[in-house]
Amino acid sequence: MNHPENISSSQLDQRHIQTDVILEKVVEAWTELQTQQPLVHCITNSVAANYAANVLLAAGASPAMIDNPFEAESFASIAAALSINLGTPTTEQMQAMQIAAQTVTAKGTPWVLDPVGYGPILKWRSDMADQLVLLNPTIIRGNASEISTLAGNQVESKGVDSTVSSNQVYLQALPLLAHCECVAISGESDFILSKDLNAVIQINGGSYLQPKVTATGCALGALIAAYSAVTKPSFATISAHVHFAIAGKLAFEQSQSVGSFNVAFLDEIHNMSADKIVQYADIQVLK
Amino acid sequence: MNHPENISSSQLDQRHIQTDVILEKVVEAWTELQTQQPLVHCITNSVAANYAANVLLAAGASPAMIDNPFEAESFASIAAALSINLGTPTTEQMQAMQIAAQTVTAKGTPWVLDPVGYGPILKWRSDMADQLVLLNPTIIRGNASEISTLAGNQVESKGVDSTVSSNQVYLQALPLLAHCECVAISGESDFILSKDLNAVIQINGGSYLQPKVTATGCALGALIAAYSAVTKPSFATISAHVHFAIAGKLAFEQSQSVGSFNVAFLDEIHNMSADKIVQYADIQVLK
């Protein structure tokens, strides 16, 4: 995988076509999400639980936060997708995560791993993330610090926030594709490494206010899971990022402070349409 | 209890009077809620905790989320009502639920059971719901799938969401009145089965956006508990549903997407008045 420099015009044409194909798939995925309203099993953190559920409902999916080890297997068995987030784990949630991940892996149900806070300071969750990676999540997503560190690099983080920029590190995430179909790094621009498309996709949009609202990354992980129930992993990951980027951009046009921005963001997540996706999606194919 | 068909005109008159009596009781209950600001002990899920507390505060009550087994008895002893919600149970919360339910049952304090996700897929909580039902909750509330299944029927659910309509199944809930004073089934219309009124009450209103906001049912359960501290079980249940239905209807007139709707909904929960109740309550007595 090469850095996107010195691109010839024929390559540019190729990319233009590919972007159109992707855009069509995103519209299709969004439509399917509204039709199927897939049941998404979420094991998430105490900060994100309410917010992620509201984002999924607003987007068209049907979330259920089942995070105890006694029901994780039976529920994961019937869910259309699973989202595991390591934000504020408890011992019981950790057990539930392992059980649910094993269950969906055995059944072939798509699942997303969000290794919040991955790194040497937060060892307990990081050990669990390492174990979960070996169960082959369909998609791994996180911020630049988390994903780069998970991929084996030494990167600083600041608590659960990244200290490096997504466009600096996305190529470092390449080794993770040995374990999953798709890796997503969110940041000012989002980068998605896709194994089956053999490409890196860059998504632009959103607003600088998004990191000022807690749990947006966690909710994005849950939304990727929702989309993965209705389309292939790479298109699911791209679709969720495009959905977020457009909603963030349109919300910011209405509100420039965090409280009202977040209200508008949920509105725009819900008010998405095929037309808005076509009009506002900013997708670039790099490679 | 018979299906509400072939009603004679004299029965209609009876019902008209009865509705007026109920409306008066709802206004009275709302007024008492503002005056007494009852302390409501809530053991609820991680998705609903913040939202249910905000709904109770907005409505006039004083919520306290005490969900550990070490303080459940002493706190349940002083609370004016208890709300138990099985959304995302932990082992410690399960212990707290049993202790709190036993405490309030012994003291005669009213309490509400919300068996979120009841059904064969979520066995751990369903077993606990079965045990709690035997402690005779004052009121049992849930969506159509949950209540119908709890009453012994085989109904499909989709995670924690209902797949059947409230008006199809409310009569199936009848056997539950052997264990409680009142059963409430929320949905497009809400149905309340009352033992002491010997009637089924239908509440209309709200908005189609309400199920698109997570934890509204959970917050409704907590609000029923709040009202049960200031009036009889059936009027408490009706009052909470009317309060929600009017707030939902008025909020929807202001906002047609989920984020801003939810903000307006909390505003309208807080801005309720005797006049609004009289003007907007849509209560029908069936039987």
Next chain:
Amino acid sequence: MNHPENISSSQLDQRHIQTDVILEKVVEAWTELQTQQPLVHCITNSVAANYAANVLLAAGASPAMIDNPFEAESFASIAAALSINLGTPTTEQMQAMQIAAQTVTAKGTPWVLDPVGYGPILKWRSDMADQLVLLNPTIIRGNASEISTLAGNQVESKGVDSTVSSNQVYLQALPLLAHCECVAISGESDFILSKDLNAVIQINGGSYLQPKVTATGCALGALIAAYSAVTKPSFATISAHVHFAIAGKLAFEQSQSVGSFNVAFLDEIHNMSADKIVQYADIQVLK
């Protein structure tokens, strides 16, 4: 410490000057908060987790909710400040609180204790609060009932809400200064007892709607911790209260019901400026 009666005019002048010094320190602290964006380790309750994180982000800090005992030591070691809130403790969180408090005490990192619900009814958390007080929190904050009871007085509370007024009891908190640098009692007016300033500071502002939004006190505790990472304990405590009081006052000018008030409040927390602090801060030095 004497009650502020019979004050001579020379003392009034003294106080006027002191208020100006404090105001300057508050502006400085707010500016530093924006610059340093300190990492704040929060162990908080399920009701407050999302809200407190959003308030800290809006205010300029970088929150991380790390509430398990297995990562509490390593994370507390790198955090710029720690906030411990006893709202809805679990056994694992209780362990995390002790470990984190011991860690920051040993390192000299500032930390805030918020003994939510302290009193004879909620013995488990109150015993923990007593233990944590002996570890010398930098700042202790709570409502009038909690702080007065923690200081050894017999005061009634209503669940987690106060039944006494802050201006009635703030002098009762004096003995707590044997264990900490600063004590803050929030209420209609806020009172801050400072050991190093040898004074009681009164902060006015806010809105009567603030207690109608859940977890505002918890978020205030977390914000005090954030400020304590960038300035001395007393100025940190004052700064956080001033930040809240101004945001509450300005939010109320925009919205008079709880849902929209809370959205505006988050906006105003984020839109704070040195100018607004100078224009709106209502600080009185009592002693």
